[in-house]
Amino acid sequence: MSKTREMTAPLLEISHLSVMLKKRRDRLKAVDDLSFKVYPGEILGLVGESGAGKSMTGSAILGLIDPPLYISSGEIIFDGNRIDQNASSIRGSKISMIFQDPLVSLNPLRKIGDQLVEAIRTHINMSKAEAFDRAKTLLAEVGIDPRRINAYPHTFSGGMRQRVVIALALAPEPSLIIADEPTTALDVSVQAQILDLLKRLCRERGTSIILITHDMGVIAETTDRVAVLYAGRLAEIGETASVLNSPRHPYTKGLVAATPRIDADSYKKKLFQIPGAMPDLEQIPQGCAFHPRCDFANAQCKIQQPPLFEDRSACWLLKDGSEIS
Amino acid sequence: MxxxxxxxxxxxxxxxLFVALISFLIFRFVGNPVESLLGQEATVAQRAALENALGLNDPIYEQYANFVWRALxxxxxxxxxxxLPVAELIALRLPATLELAITSAIFAVIFGVITGIYTAINRGSMMTNFILSTSLxxxxxxxxxxxxxxxxxxxVELNWLPSFGRGEVVDLxxxxxxxxxxxxxxxxxxxSITLGxxxxxxxxRLTRAEMLEVLRQDYIRLAVALGQSKRQVYFFHALPNILIPVITITGLQLGSVIAFAIITETVFQWPGVGLLFxxxxxxxxxxxxxxxxxxxGFAFVVINLVVDLLYLLIDPRLRDGQLRKEV
Incomplete structure (x- = not known):
C-alpha cells in the first residue's frame, strides 16, 4: 500500500511550514518547520495535545490565519498549485472544513436547506431548484430524512447537526476535507457513527481527509496514516498501524501507553502518564522540544533540534538507525 | 405560537391598565380640579355642584372604571x-410628533446600522476611527x-433650511x-437629525458590538472556510443574527423618541404633543x-408588542417556545 502511494502525486504537500504568533516584540513559533503530504483518497490523522498546532495547521491550509498569527515561511501546494498566498480560490470548492462543535456550526436562524443551497450555489453554477434537489440528495446520503430540509438547526440533535455539517462540507464535491475534532463534542456512541459516515462518504468519492484529533482511539479506527505533533513540530509520521504498534518517538510511545484499553485485566493496571506538560509557546526548550519530559534524553537532545529520520521520526535516538528500547 | x-x-x-391607574391617580389627586376649574372665589354650593358633576364623590374604584371606560x-x-376636549387637542398635534419621531427613527436606524456594520467589518481603518470618534x-x-x-x-449662516415650525402641511x-x-x-x-x-x-455602537460578536461565531468561520463570499457571510449569515438586539433597542428608542421629543419640539417650535405637554x-x-x-404608555406598549412579535418572526427557536439556551 505504501509503495503505490509513494508513486502517485500527493494531493496536498506541505513543506517547511511555519506559523508565527506576533506578540508585542516577540515572534513565537506556533507551527515550526512542518512538512507532510496527503495523498488522494487517504485519511491522514493529525494528533497531539491541545496547543500542539494541529488546528492551526488546518487553518493555515485554508488560509484562515488572521493576525496576530501569520505564515512566516514554507509552502503549501495543492494539486500542483501553491495556495499559501491565495487560498480563497480553493476554499470550499476544493478543500472544505468541518469544525468541532456542531451545535454552533450552523446558522441558527436559517433553515438547513437554505444553508445547503447557499453552500452549493457558491461553488456550483446551478438553479435554486436544482440546488434544492441536490441538497435533498446530500441529506439522504448523510442519513437525514430529506423531508426535513425545511427544518431549523435547533430541531436536530448534536449528531444530526454534525451530519448536516458533513453534508455542507461535501456539497461542492471537494477533494480534501479538513475535519477539526469532528466528534469531540459528541457522545461516544454517536462519535463512531459520524466517523463511519465520514469515512464511507469520502471513500466513495475518493475524497481525502485530514482528521485533527487528540483521541488515539479515533486515530486507530479511522486513519490510514498519522502525524504526531508536539509543540508545533512533527514528532513522528507513518502508517497508522505501524506508528501505533511500534512507535519510534518516545512521545508517541507515551501517547500510546497513555491510551486506556478495555481488556480483561486492564482495570488492575494504572494508566501510564507522560510526566510534565507540553511547554507554552514562550517556553519551548532548546533542542528537542520534548527532551525535558523524555526518559531517554541525552546531551545532544538538549542542544540540537532533531531532523526527521527515515521519513518517520524526529528523535536523535534514531540517528544510527537504532531502535530505542 | x-x-x-x-x-x-x-x-x-x-x-x-396600570399606566391608566397612575394616570388616573395623577388626574384625581395632583392638585384640586375643582379649584383649578373654578378659581379661589367660588362659593361652597358651586364647588359641591361641580364635584358632583365630575363624579368626585363616587367610590374611587368606580371613578377609575369610569376613567378607563371614557379613555377607551x-x-x-x-x-x-x-x-377644548383633550382628545381633540392631542389629535390635532399627534401627526406632527409622530412624523417627526418616525422620520428621525428611520434616519437613526438606516445610518446607525450601516455605519455599525461598516465599522465592524473595517476594524481599525481610518474611516472607522473617524466615525467612531465623531459618534462620541x-x-x-x-x-x-x-x-x-x-x-x-x-x-442662520447658510440659510438652507427653516429654523422652526413644520412648514406647509397638507390636511388629509x-x-x-x-x-x-x-x-x-x-x-x-x-x-429629525437633532432628535435622531x-x-x-x-x-x-450596538450594531458594531453585536456584529463583532457574531463574526466570532463558528457558523461564520465555517461559512468562510466553505469559501462563501464576504457578502454572503455578512448578509446571509451575520445580519439576521444581530437583528434581535438591534430591534429591541430601536423599539425602546422609538418609544423614548416619541415621549421625549419635548426638547427638540421646544427648540424648533414644532407644533407637536411634546410642546402641548x-x-x-x-x-x-x-x-x-x-x-x-x-x-x-400606549406607544411604549404597542412598540414593545411589535418588537416581541418581530422576535418570533426572526428567530425560529423562539417560535418553538425554546429559549436561547445554546447561544
Missing part, C-alpha cells in the same frame, strides 16, 4: 385652559445644543402631513398631562 402571542397581548393590556372612547375630559461627540452633546448648532449653521382630514410639501420636508430635516442623532450613535405643565393642565401619560 398562538398562545405566545395571546399571552403577550394579555400582558400588554395589564400594563396599559378617547374621552379624556376637557382641557382646563380653553375648555454625538453621544456627549446635549440635544438642545445640537439643535441650536444646526439652526445656527444651516438656517384626520391627519396633517408635512411629507407632501417641499417646505414640510425641509422643515423635517433639522429636527443620539439614537443613531447608540444603534451604531410642556405648556400643560406650565399651567397645571392635569387632563392634558394625564392623557399624555396614557398616550406615551
Amino acid at each position: 398562538l398562545i405566545i402571542i395571546l399571552r403577550r397581548l394579555l400582558q400588554a393590556v395589564m400594563v396599559l 372612547q378617547f374621552d379624556f375630559g376637557n382641557s382646563y385652559r380653553g375648555a 461627540v454625538g453621544v456627549s452633546l446635549p440635544t438642545f445644543l445640537i439643535g441650536v448648532l444646526l439652526i445656527w449653521l444651516f438656517s 382630514g384626520w391627519w396633517t402631513t408635512g411629507y407632501l410639501t417641499v417646505s414640510g420636508l425641509k422643515s423635517l430635516i433639522l429636527p 442623532l443620539y439614537q443613531m450613535t447608540l444603534i451604531m 410642556i405648556n400643560a405643565v406650565y399651567f397645571v393642565d392635569i387632563p392634558v398631562m394625564s392623557a399624555y401619560l396614557l398616550l406615551v
Whole structure:
C-alpha cells in the first residue's frame, strides 16, 4: 500500500511550514518547520495535545490565519498549485472544513436547506431548484430524512447537526476535507457513527481527509496514516498501524501507553502518564522540544533540534538507525 | 405560537391598565380640579355642584372604571385652559410628533446600522476611527445644543433650511402631513437629525458590538472556510443574527423618541404633543398631562408588542417556545 502511494502525486504537500504568533516584540513559533503530504483518497490523522498546532495547521491550509498569527515561511501546494498566498480560490470548492462543535456550526436562524443551497450555489453554477434537489440528495446520503430540509438547526440533535455539517462540507464535491475534532463534542456512541459516515462518504468519492484529533482511539479506527505533533513540530509520521504498534518517538510511545484499553485485566493496571506538560509557546526548550519530559534524553537532545529520520521520526535516538528500547 | 402571542397581548393590556391607574391617580389627586376649574372665589354650593358633576364623590374604584371606560372612547375630559376636549387637542398635534419621531427613527436606524456594520467589518481603518470618534461627540452633546448648532449653521449662516415650525402641511382630514410639501420636508430635516442623532450613535455602537460578536461565531468561520463570499457571510449569515438586539433597542428608542421629543419640539417650535405637554405643565393642565401619560404608555406598549412579535418572526427557536439556551 505504501509503495503505490509513494508513486502517485500527493494531493496536498506541505513543506517547511511555519506559523508565527506576533506578540508585542516577540515572534513565537506556533507551527515550526512542518512538512507532510496527503495523498488522494487517504485519511491522514493529525494528533497531539491541545496547543500542539494541529488546528492551526488546518487553518493555515485554508488560509484562515488572521493576525496576530501569520505564515512566516514554507509552502503549501495543492494539486500542483501553491495556495499559501491565495487560498480563497480553493476554499470550499476544493478543500472544505468541518469544525468541532456542531451545535454552533450552523446558522441558527436559517433553515438547513437554505444553508445547503447557499453552500452549493457558491461553488456550483446551478438553479435554486436544482440546488434544492441536490441538497435533498446530500441529506439522504448523510442519513437525514430529506423531508426535513425545511427544518431549523435547533430541531436536530448534536449528531444530526454534525451530519448536516458533513453534508455542507461535501456539497461542492471537494477533494480534501479538513475535519477539526469532528466528534469531540459528541457522545461516544454517536462519535463512531459520524466517523463511519465520514469515512464511507469520502471513500466513495475518493475524497481525502485530514482528521485533527487528540483521541488515539479515533486515530486507530479511522486513519490510514498519522502525524504526531508536539509543540508545533512533527514528532513522528507513518502508517497508522505501524506508528501505533511500534512507535519510534518516545512521545508517541507515551501517547500510546497513555491510551486506556478495555481488556480483561486492564482495570488492575494504572494508566501510564507522560510526566510534565507540553511547554507554552514562550517556553519551548532548546533542542528537542520534548527532551525535558523524555526518559531517554541525552546531551545532544538538549542542544540540537532533531531532523526527521527515515521519513518517520524526529528523535536523535534514531540517528544510527537504532531502535530505542 | 398562538398562545405566545395571546399571552403577550394579555400582558400588554395589564400594563396599559396600570399606566391608566397612575394616570388616573395623577388626574384625581395632583392638585384640586375643582379649584383649578373654578378659581379661589367660588362659593361652597358651586364647588359641591361641580364635584358632583365630575363624579368626585363616587367610590374611587368606580371613578377609575369610569376613567378607563371614557379613555377607551378617547374621552379624556376637557382641557382646563380653553375648555377644548383633550382628545381633540392631542389629535390635532399627534401627526406632527409622530412624523417627526418616525422620520428621525428611520434616519437613526438606516445610518446607525450601516455605519455599525461598516465599522465592524473595517476594524481599525481610518474611516472607522473617524466615525467612531465623531459618534462620541454625538453621544456627549446635549440635544438642545445640537439643535441650536444646526439652526445656527444651516438656517442662520447658510440659510438652507427653516429654523422652526413644520412648514406647509397638507390636511388629509384626520391627519396633517408635512411629507407632501417641499417646505414640510425641509422643515423635517433639522429636527429629525437633532432628535435622531443620539439614537443613531447608540444603534451604531450596538450594531458594531453585536456584529463583532457574531463574526466570532463558528457558523461564520465555517461559512468562510466553505469559501462563501464576504457578502454572503455578512448578509446571509451575520445580519439576521444581530437583528434581535438591534430591534429591541430601536423599539425602546422609538418609544423614548416619541415621549421625549419635548426638547427638540421646544427648540424648533414644532407644533407637536411634546410642546402641548410642556405648556400643560406650565399651567397645571392635569387632563392634558394625564392623557399624555396614557398616550406615551400606549406607544411604549404597542412598540414593545411589535418588537416581541418581530422576535418570533426572526428567530425560529423562539417560535418553538425554546429559549436561547445554546447561544
